[in-house]
Amino acid sequence: MSEAPIGVFDSGVGGLSVLREINQLLPNESLLYVGDCGHIPYGEKSPEFIRERCAVIAEFFQREGAKALVLACNTATVAGVADLRQRYPDWPMVGMEPAVKPAAAATRSGVVGVLATTGTLQSAKFAALLDRFASSIKVITQPCPGLVELIETGDLHSETLRTLLRGYVEPLLAAGCDTIILGCTHYPFLKPLLSQMLPPSIILIDTGAAVARQLQRLLDERDLLAAGPASNTQLWTSASPDSLRKILHVLWNKSGLVRSFDR
Numbered sequence: 001m002s003e004a005p006i007g008v009f010d011s012g013v014g015g016l017s018v019l020r021e022i023n024q025l026l027p028n029e030s031l032l033y034v035g036d037c038g039h040i041p042y043g044e045k046s047p048e049f050i051r052e053r054c055a056v057i058a059e060f061f062q063r064e065g066a067k068a069l070v071l072a073c074n075t076a077t078v079a080g081v082a083d084l085r086q087r088y089p090d091w092p093m094v095g096m097e098p099a100v101k102p103a104a105a106a107t108r109s110g111v112v113g114v115l116a117t118t119g120t121l122q123s124a125k126f127a128a129l130l131d132r133f134a135s136s137i138k139v140i141t142q143p144c145p146g147l148v149e150l151i152e153t154g155d156l157h158s159e160t161l162r163t164l165l166r167g168y169v170e171p172l173l174a175a176g177c178d179t180i181i182l183g184c185t186h187y188p189f190l191k192p193l194l195s196q197m198l199p200p201s202i203i204l205i206d207t208g209a210a211v212a213r214q215l216q217r218l219l220d221e222r223d224l225l226a227a228g229p230a231s232n233t234q235l236w237t238s239a240s241p242d243s244l245r246k247i248l249h250v251l252w253n254k255s256g257l258v259r260s261f262d263r
Contacts, residue, residue: 002224005030005231006215007061008070011042011053012152013244014186015072016251018096019233021208022070023254025216028228032064034261038238041148042075043119054080056263058088067224068092070215072185074116078123092218098126098183099205101133106203107179111138113172116183118143140175144168144184151186154247156193165190166197173198182206189251236261 006029008019013035023031034057036042042050054076061069069084069091071077077095085093098120103112112134120126121141130139147168150161172180180202182188188206198204219225233256237244241258248256 001067003030003226004065004067004224005032005234006068006070007032007034007058007064007066008072009034009036009057009061009076010073010185011035011076012037012040012148012186013247013251014148014151014184014189015070017185017188017206018070018072018208018211020252021212022215023233025209025212026219026225028226028230030226030231031233032061032066033233033235033256034060035235035237035239035244036261037152037244040152040239041117041119042073042079043117043148047079050076050079051083054084055087058084060261060263062088062091068094068215068219070211071095072211074098074120074184075123078120078125092215092222092224094211094215094218096185096207096211097129098181099207099210100129100139100181102210103179103181103203103205104133104137106205107137109176109178110136111140111176111178113169113175113177113180114139114141114183115144115147115168115172115180115187116141117148118145120183138175140172140177142168142172144187147190148184148186151189154250156189156250162193162197165193169194169197173202177202179203179205232256235259238262
């Protein structure tokens with residue numbers, strides 16, 4: 001089982017930012033990835049629909065022999081991780097959540113901004129995170145409609161993207177934020193652009209590296225860390241495989257077999 005692959009999924013290509021962190025920390029691990037691009041964005045879907053998609057993808061990874069599961073999507077984690085953990089109690093599983101705790105520790109001004117999808121910001125889980133870790137700071141939330149859709153096309157630099165992103169970050173800066181949480185797995189791909197737009201004193205925080213470390217801990221506890229070498233990453237998408245192939249070099253920068261996920 002230690003040489004079995006790890007299954008990772010997201011509503012689209014954003015989870016590739018998490019896949020990248022896992023690959024960097026655990027280079028001996030073989031990776032499977034499903035981008036449910038045909039149903040993006042999850043944030044506009046009902047919790048029942050998202051739970052159904054999580055179940056379908058989890059069953060697929062079970063058939064593929066995955067030794068662990070990573071929900072590389074904040075919205076999928078909010079809606080589906082509890083059900084999946086109940087269904088597969090012995091399967092190592094890691095979900096995502098906005099990095100409120102590290103942001104609260106990092107801020108100097110006491111004001112933290114959150115860029116996220118509407119679904120994440122409206123969730124009870126996000127509200128609970130604020131209650132637990134943000135009692136001593138001020139949190140400014142900013143929903144970001146349109147960003148995910150642009151990143152899904154591989155657009156990380158266009159003027160349309162810059163204009164949209166500027167409209168989301170300027171209110172956070174005006175409110176005194178010195179730390180900004182990237183609360184969607186798509187958003188780490190915008191770090192180079194954000195570094196051009198923001199003062200150098202602004203701290204950007206995402207949770208991809210923390211997810212990779214938690215995965216490493218779970219596998220190590222169960223003696224499931226692979227000795228390697230890793231096989232080529234395999235990817236599936238519920239949209240057009242050609243669309244993912246065209247942007248894969250931008251978002252993943254590695255080779256990988258892309259196939260259709262028609263479930």
